[in-house]
Amino acid sequence: xxNKHIGRLAGLSILVASASMVQAQDSVFVGNLIDxxxxxAFVGKNYxxxxxxxxxxINANGGISGTQIEMEQVDYAYKVPEAIATYKRWKxxxxxxxxxxxxxxxxxxxxxxxxxDKIPVWSASYSGHLTDPTGLNSKTEKPAPYNxxxxxxxxxxxxxxxxxxxxxxxxxxxxxxxxxxxGDNHPYPxxxxxxxxxxxxxxxxxxxxxxxxxxxxxxxKAQCLTIKDSGAxxxxxxxxxxxxxxxxKSCRTVGTEVKYMANIWGGDYRTIEAAExxxxxxxxxxxxxxxxxxxxxxxxxxxxQGSFDKSEKPTHHYIRAVCSVFxxxxxMEWAKQNGGxxxxxxxxxxxxxxxWVPDGLEGVCLPxxxxxxDHRGTTTVSINTGTAVDGKAVIKKIADVSLxxxxxxxxx
Amino acid sequence: xxxxxxxxxxxxxxTYKQDQYLFLTRWIGWxxxxxxxxxxxxxxxxDAYLISLMILIGIYGIAALGLNIVVGMTGQISxxxxxxxxxxxxxxxxxxGTTGIPVFxxxxxxxxxxxxxxxxxxxxxxxxxxxxxxxxxxxAQFILEDFFARASWFTGGSxxxxxxxxxxxxxxxxxxxxxxxLVLFWVIVSYIAVANLKRTRxxxxxxxxxxxxxxAEIMGINLTRYRVMAFGISSFFAGLGGALFGxxxxxxxxxxxxxxxxxxxxxxxxxxxxxxxPGTLLGTAFIVLLPQVMQSLTSGLIGTFPGxxxxxxxxxxxxxxxxxxxxxxxxxxxxxxxxxxxxxxIRKSIKLYPFSY
Numbered sequence: 001x002x003n004k005h006i007g008r009l010a011g012l013s014i015l016v017a018s019a020s021m022v023q024a025q026d027s028v029f030v031g032n033l034i035d036x037x038x039x040x041a042f043v044g045k046n047y048x049x050x051x052x053x054x055x056x057x058i059n060a061n062g063g064i065s066g067t068q069i070e071m072e073q074v075d076y077a078y079k080v081p082e083a084i085a086t087y088k089r090w091k092x093x094x095x096x097x098x099x100x101x102x103x104x105x106x107x108x109x110x111x112x113x114x115x116x117d118k119i120p121v122w123s124a125s126y127s128g129h130l131t132d133p134t135g136l137n138s139k140t141e142k143p144a145p146y147n148x149x150x151x152x153x154x155x156x157x158x159x160x161x162x163x164x165x166x167x168x169x170x171x172x173x174x175x176x177x178x179x180x181x182x183g184d185n186h187p188y189p190x191x192x193x194x195x196x197x198x199x200x201x202x203x204x205x206x207x208x209x210x211x212x213x214x215x216x217x218x219x220x221k222a223q224c225l226t227i228k229d230s231g232a233x234x235x236x237x238x239x240x241x242x243x244x245x246x247x248x249k250s251c252r253t254v255g256t257e258v259k260y261m262a263n264i265w266g267g268d269y270r271t272i273e274a275a276e277x278x279x280x281x282x283x284x285x286x287x288x289x290x291x292x293x294x295x296x297x298x299x300x301x302x303x304x305q306g307s308f309d310k311s312e313k314p315t316h317h318y319i320r321a322v323c324s325v326f327x328x329x330x331x332m333e334w335a336k337q338n339g340g341x342x343x344x345x346x347x348x349x350x351x352x353x354x355x356w357v358p359d360g361l362e363g364v365c366l367p368x369x370x371x372x373x374d375h376r377g378t379t380t381v382s383i384n385t386g387t388a389v390d391g392k393a394v395i396k397k398i399a400d401v402s403l404x405x406x407x408x409x410x411x412x
Numbered sequence: 413x414x415x416x417x418x419x420x421x422x423x424x425x426x427t428y429k430q431d432q433y434l435f436l437t438r439w440i441g442w443x444x445x446x447x448x449x450x451x452x453x454x455x456x457x458x459d460a461y462l463i464s465l466m467i468l469i470g471i472y473g474i475a476a477l478g479l480n481i482v483v484g485m486t487g488q489i490s491x492x493x494x495x496x497x498x499x500x501x502x503x504x505x506x507x508x509g510t511t512g513i514p515v516f517x518x519x520x521x522x523x524x525x526x527x528x529x530x531x532x533x534x535x536x537x538x539x540x541x542x543x544x545x546x547x548x549x550x551x552a553q554f555i556l557e558d559f560f561a562r563a564s565w566f567t568g569g570s571x572x573x574x575x576x577x578x579x580x581x582x583x584x585x586x587x588x589x590x591x592x593x594l595v596l597f598w599v600i601v602s603y604i605a606v607a608n609l610k611r612t613r614x615x616x617x618x619x620x621x622x623x624x625x626x627x628a629e630i631m632g633i634n635l636t637r638y639r640v641m642a643f644g645i646s647s648f649f650a651g652l653g654g655a656l657f658g659x660x661x662x663x664x665x666x667x668x669x670x671x672x673x674x675x676x677x678x679x680x681x682x683x684x685x686x687x688x689x690p691g692t693l694l695g696t697a698f699i700v701l702l703p704q705v706m707q708s709l710t711s712g713l714i715g716t717f718p719g720x721x722x723x724x725x726x727x728x729x730x731x732x733x734x735x736x737x738x739x740x741x742x743x744x745x746x747x748x749x750x751x752x753x754x755x756x757x758i759r760k761s762i763k764l765y766p767f768s769y
Contacts, residue, residue: 080665088461105668141572
């Protein structure tokens with residue numbers, strides 16, 4: 001009897017052990033590059049937790065049809081070589097199948113590596129260069145077949161802003177409004193500069209010489225005086241965080257009469273409150289935290305169960321991070337049913353559906369479609385204004401711009 | 413500076429030629445040969461991650477070697493090294509892209525082009541030194557950084573420029589293992605070249621300029637010439653390293669070559685040992701590996717004690733950054749002559765054991 005008991009126990013423990021081994025094996029590795037300490041940390045501190053909380057929620061709710069996502073976040077502080085070293089480690093040591101990336105510098109540096117290794121990337125860089133998977137546009141230097149992102153590209157978001165500005169000027173009776181581009185002379189602020197200025201000119205706007213505003217916060221009264229002297233009606237800001245706050249404050253002191261429009265990373269409630277902004281125009285690709293869209297319940301649940309600091313409400317960057325993870329999740333589910341979760345299959349999974357909103361996130365993520373020749377998921381851009389009233393940001397949606405998916409705009 | 417040669421007792425050099433051997437003793441020669449064999453076999457033994465780290469060490473090592481010529485050998489200061497490194501990367505992509513010269517040739521040519529730029533920015537060195545020169549080189553950093561973002565014809569502007577894969581007569585160096593050999597080749601060539609430079613007339617002149625410029629001038633050394641030359645040679649290696657870096661990534665973006673990288677180069681040579689050729693490689697390895705080691709160390713600790721150290725997870729990045737800063741401070745205090753000096757001390761103590769006098 002005793003022996004039998006021991007035998008059963010042994011059998012059971014082997015079963016448990018093997019079951020846990022199966023479980024341990026049944027996971028896939030996803031790397032996540034984040035910036036909590038570098039130059040883009042202002043928004044990185046909201047986006048990174050969005051990725052982590054979404055992955056934790058997926059794991060707690062059945063994973064990818066039973067497969068757990070094993071994720072490692074590495075704060076690379078926007079240092080490109082460190083991103084590359086980390087990528088190589090994940091590739092060779094962890095058998096990474098997908099990457100949630102971050103900045104323009106590292107994403108563009110990794111394009112050829114991920115294409116060769118067949119690892120799909122969902123970056124938080126929305127640079128227009130990443131949208132041409134086949135090199136269709138003659139201006140595309142390097143096709144990016146494995147690069148995805150959720151939301152409109154920087155170029156498309158800026159085009160939508162100038163389209164709104166042109167309409168706004170017409171409504172206000174301004175003949176040939178003047179448009180000026182503000183931003184540091186760096187890849188991230190510069191990414192949409194030409195594309196956007198060209199479209200502004202196409203719409204009959206008078207495009208002025210761009211003005212360089214550093215990415216680091218500082219006193220920008222000199223730049224504001226230049227803006228004032230230029231007589232610009234609309235100014236687009238390509239920077240983010242502290243730089244935008246400093247610029248808006250300096251320009252209020254100087255007294256410019258310009259409508260400021262921002263890049264998607266340069267407009268959120270924290271920036272508006274810190275800058276005490278008035279009628280600050282910025283794009284978004286998701287609702288804001290207070291929204292009653294049906295899918296926001298899921299986002300709030302992810303946030304409640306997640307490890308992100310609960311003392312402050314998340315910005316819309318957090319919500320876009322959730323979308324980014326859920327598109328990856330559904331592409332992985334498709335891959336699992338169609339030959340296994342390899343990078344190549346996951347990429348195919350991104351093409352499987354059209355006008356697609358991840359399950360449970362209705363009203364949160366915009367319907368998006370990716371195809372083998374076009375990685376512009378969506379070209380619909382919501383335009384909002386933000387004003388700080390008694391220290392609190394009041395954000396209103398003022399337009400939805402749906403841009404045409406013109407062939408000459410792909411990858412640009 | 414420790415200059416003792418560690419030659420065994422009774423090993424006399426009777427000719428100048430003998431005194432000029434690159435390897436002080438036969439055993440050092442054999443050890444170097446063995447080390448070379450290990451390095452050649454590394455891609456067979458190590459995984460892609462370690463190879464990629466070795467490639468980065470090699471590339472930065474070449475650039476840091478250049479900086480060591482200016483700072484360690486000639487006693488000047490340069491805070492613009494990352495800009496020259498970046499210039500090399502863009503130059504190689506540009507030469508290859510516009511003229512069609514194969515990449516394996518455009519890499520050294522980019523070094524030559526960077527030499528010209530380096531000498532141009534090194535011209536103030538003929539007149540000024542110390543803090544003033546530091547500021548002048550800092551200006552070089554800013555001028556070139558802005559140039560990268562503006563000169564679309566040369567760098568592709570803010571969208572960066574594409575660097576072709578190295579193609580050796582139809583054989584593509586498109587994997588880490590293959591690229592490693594190209595980097596290793598240039599590391600060996602560069603390090604032997606600089607080790608030799610130190611033993612030439614010009615090399616000794618550079619060291620004389622560092623040790624006492626007035627005495628050097630009285631001896632007939634043309635200070636202007638050697639100071640500008642130091643910048644030129646230094647920029648050559650920066651450009652060479654940059655070109656290798658550009659073609660390794662396949663893409664060159666202006667974002668990567670900031671003042672922070674310049675300071676990292678300085679940290680590499682300080683930790684390695686100012687003026688020491690092998691020390692440069694040690695210091696580079698230290699700076700490249702430290703964040704990786706700290707990352708796995710903290711991840712390992714958090715993984716082992718998830719409860720007690722959960723608070724550490726959010727501070728992981730700070731630990732990494734702090735460790736680099738702390739390492740530099742600790743080296744300045746406890747090991748001002750760098751790792752090369754420490755290695756020498758260890759060798760000496762083994763050699764002299766048990767009679768350490």
